[in-house]
Amino acid sequence: MTTEPRTLRASEWDVWYDKLMSAFAVTKSPEERELDRSLTEPERSIGVWDGDEPVGTAGLLSFRMAVPGGAVVPTAGVTMVSVAATHRRRGVLRSMMRRQLEDLRASGREPLVGLTASEPEIYGRFGYGLAARALWADIDTGRVALELPRELAADAARLRLRQVDEAAVVRDACEAVYARRVPERPGMLERGPGWERKPLLDAERLRGGASPLRAVLALRDGEPVGFARYAVRPGWSARGSAEAEVVLRDLEALDPAAHAALWQFLWGIDLTTVLRVSARPLDDPWQYLVSDVRRCGASWRDGLFLRPVEVGAALAARSYARPVDVVIEVEDDFCPWNTGRWRLSGDDKGAVCAPTREPADLSLSVRELGAAYLGGTSLAALERAGLVREARPGSGALREAATAFLSDVEPWLPHTF
Template identity: 75%
Template sequence: MTMEPRVLQRSEWDAWYDVLLSAFASEETSQERELYRSLTEVERSLGIWDEGRPVATAGLLSFRMAVPGGAVVPTAGVTMVSVAPTHRRRGLLRSMMRRQLEDVRAAGQEPLAALTASEPAIYGRFGYGLAARALSARIDTSRVALELPAPTAAEADGLRLRQSDEAASLLAECEAVYARVVPRRPGMLARRPGWERMPLLDPERSRAGASPLRCVVALRDGEPVGYARYAVNVRWTETGASDGEVRLRELEALDPAGYAALWRFLWDIDLTTSIVAGDRPLDDPWLHLVNDPRRCGTAVGDSLYLRPVEVGAALAARCYAAPVDVVLEVEDAFCPWNTGRWRLSGDEKGAVCEPTRDAADLSLSVRELGRAYLGGTSLTALAGAGLVAEQRPGSGALRATAAAFTSEVQPWLPHGF
């Protein structure tokens, strides 16, 4: 019997969600389950059933994502994707991925689709390209000094910190800062109502001996200008010396003085000798404030995967670092409506992108377009890998287009979904 995706009914959510938990061998608390239930957009969720039992799941979330130039663009967040082990290699995943993209296109509201990948090798064949990476670090604060520039009188005036061992008590201050930083960095997601609860999830099984989640807020004249969410794991060596660590969950700030004050606070927490930070931007400013980068244990991992659903609307939704007028020949086997030639004309103020019959300057797949879209991956680097081709060598089209696609800051996804 043919099994096709269909829209989830609210009464089916528990059975559908249990398939997802089983696929990821996950445990959860009742608090987590209720949060995920409330955030699931049932009308945008798909399932596949076999003899009345769900065997595959996939959902979409209605996000708005920052893009180069500061616009916050409607984006379909692909999430909760799973196929039961008993039903692998039957084309179920492919059918759900296609149905999702067709539904997004039919709605006509979201030119982009994004996801985080449990297995990166899976999603390239559906046109998703790695658009943002994340930095992790284990900083030896007992041996690395934080060298902060002296704040100006204006920056220092009225700046103070407020700390709480209960992160939820400072939620309003944190969200006020977060909302203001979103347009500054491509890849950041504006939080819809309910999503402010996601960063506060703190199940005991995930603490590995650390404290419950804490928070510190930087205030200037009573107004929040930054915050950090963190936990502390106090440990002791055999000789009785303290050897604890600060686990940084989140840190955002509106200005350098607030940012520096938060890092200084974390650096100076008693009984700790290290800061463990995961999922930070590749160009996080603290990298320029330490005196010994070799003792900071940095590593880079993949984070956000992106694909244009509608090439023309996606390229017109962002701004460009330099004037650009280029014809792109795009190949998109999975969403053939994107295949063809597109003339992109734009600058730092905006852009238009429309189908054309003019000769192509560059050719690339939609996956490579997704990689370059947020400005974190150079079209020149992709050309060096043979993934972007300049159709008229020596024309300068590659150099000019690559310069236009760059971003002032590295793209970054602040939290998963």
């Protein structure tokens, strides 16, 4: 065999996809499979083949992602990555990762590329840094109260809630709210054609015994200003008391009142005692309104891993929280065209970034640059970990850059890909 990847032919999709499913030991429903087929971009998908058998799979997806400052930037998404168990440790994955990045650079379409990881330890060596985390919680709603300030409670009470047993019925209303939210939070993805179906996937194997997917809309003067999609998993104690769970799939709202009204609704569904929250923003507002945070079982997990394809274009694509003018020395062993010194000058209106021969103020690897890019990971924290170096300690360059890079909201990836 050769480890040289080649572009997927449309006629090979089924065998290529079956190998991917085998690697993950998953059998998807016909609905899931059909959606995956429709979202695959064959011309951006590759495989490594041993004769007629695919032994490595990987794909790229074309997204637009919000970055600090509100711009929505073309970003590639790495997806469907697998290596057959029979062909591990032969350079298959490395060859596919290199081919993807070289293709991205040649196309010039996207300055950024991101992924979600089944095994996070894999991707750091290819320059991907953890740029966005996600919040998970199992909230004991029988013992934890949601305590709203008086004015917020009054505003929430003025909204009308509309409950729908089939979430797909209000898909367009939900997508309109979601689209308005995208520029407000780094890491959020515009949903192109077909991607509006992703949050509505409701195959039996995904429910875990819960009900079909439901929805509730928050309406102000008849217009949707928020939504939640959820399911209910029934349960009863040995003594016959109800112990059902609310399983939240996603929630978006345009203002604090809509947020509050939707969380109140989820908190108060009859016969339920637990609200299961998964893959939410780290700064989700409900955390600041609960009576007992310990009984919420909150924890975080990795979300989006990100790396620049082209350092200069990536740093110039976002804006910065305060004026910044620093020279950053970047090390990128996997994409050597990024290695070197880059002068970044910018503020909240925009930025420019170009190669320079000036002395470096800061030094870091491309992985740390990816981790800090969306503003959720502080360059100062990375410096304390020994991963960022200030050329002249005490010069103020680290503080200047660290403050400039930060976002006023936590970055968040709303769904996997």
